[in-house]
Amino acid sequence: TSCQMNKRNKNIILYSIVVIFLITSLLVIINFLYARNYYAFFWISYITLPLIIIGLLKKNPNIILSQLIIVAIPNFLWTFDFFYWIFTGHILIGATTFPNEISLLGKIQSLQHIYVIPLSLFALGIIKLKGNYKILFLSIIEIILIFFLTLFFVPVPTVNCIDLSCTTIPLNFLPPYMIWFMFVFGFVTISYLIITSLPFIKKK
Numbered sequence: 001t002s003c004q005m006n007k008r009n010k011n012i013i014l015y016s017i018v019v020i021f022l023i024t025s026l027l028v029i030i031n032f033l034y035a036r037n038y039y040a041f042f043w044i045s046y047i048t049l050p051l052i053i054i055g056l057l058k059k060n061p062n063i064i065l066s067q068l069i070i071v072a073i074p075n076f077l078w079t080f081d082f083f084y085w086i087f088t089g090h091i092l093i094g095a096t097t098f099p100n101e102i103s104l105l106g107k108i109q110s111l112q113h114i115y116v117i118p119l120s121l122f123a124l125g126i127i128k129l130k131g132n133y134k135i136l137f138l139s140i141i142e143i144i145l146i147f148f149l150t151l152f153f154v155p156v157p158t159v160n161c162i163d164l165s166c167t168t169i170p171l172n173f174l175p176p177y178m179i180w181f182m183f184v185f186g187f188v189t190i191s192y193l194i195i196t197s198l199p200f201i202k203k204k
Contacts, residue, residue, distance in 0.1 A: 010126045017119050024116075025049055027109045036041045039156045043115065044146055045071050052120055061129040061201075066139045068120050069191035078113040094168035124201040129187045141186055174194070 028049075032040045040046070055063030074095070081096035091099065101107040144173035148158045157163035162180055165171055172180050195201070 014056055014059070014123055014126060017123050018053055020119065021056070021116070022051050023047060023099070024109070024112045025053070027105060028112075030105065031109050032106045035106070037153045039159055042146070042150050042154050042159050044143075045075065045116075045159055047146060049116065052116070056120075056123055059127050061124055062132060062135050063126045064124055064127070065129060065192075065195065066118055066135045066142070068117065068124075069136070070143060072117050072137050072191040072195065073114045075117050075186040082114065091168070094166060105116050121195070121198070121201065124195075129196065129201045131198060135187065139188050139192075140185060143188065147180070 028041075028046055032038065043120075048071050051067045052064055055061070055067065057204070060173065077093065077095040078097075080096050081091055081093050083097060084090070084092045085096060096110075098107060098110050099111055147162065150162050154160075158166065161167075165176075173179075174182070
């Protein structure tokens with residue numbers, strides 16, 4: 001029937017996205033292991049990606065959303081800065097790492113910042129979503145855990161921008177950790193409000 005065909009087509013799309021994300025994760029693992037850059041696994045974007053994959057496989061929109069709202073704005077800023085660099089040859093806000101990637105594999109892997117969010121939103125449009133404020137609090141708890149893991153176990157100051165700002169914009173009006181939490185909590189809250197208001201991902 002047409003209903004079964006529609007369901008099968010949706011599953012094909014979802015599993016295709018899973019395959020893309022799995023390939024991305026494999027590239028990340030190979031690149032970091034080859035470069036012996038083990039602490040890079042602590043980057044938030046590489047912590048959230050496997051959890052998004054789990055959400056897709058389980059068709060659980062809450063898992064997907066909880067990770068999306070953490071990385072949506074940082075990935076958007078990375079992408080904006082990347083295309084600004086493409087067209088001008090200069091980095092505007094210092095968010096993109098692409099020009100600093102030494103290996104070709106590193107450059108390819110870093111492009112995940114561009115497509116993870118759109119593809120995940122597309123998947124949410126298929127699975128559908130019912131807004132739940134508990135997701136927002138769970139994401140905040142996850143961020144706090146990542147903060148302390150990075151702070152105590154990662155000696156590289158640039159990872160997750162905790163000890164060293166990831167932007168060229170001067171942000172010294174408050175203590176560094178306070179600024180970090182202010183921006184991250186703000187990003188998560190704004191992302192939650194925007195994504196849950198998108199009509200194409202809401203359950204009717």
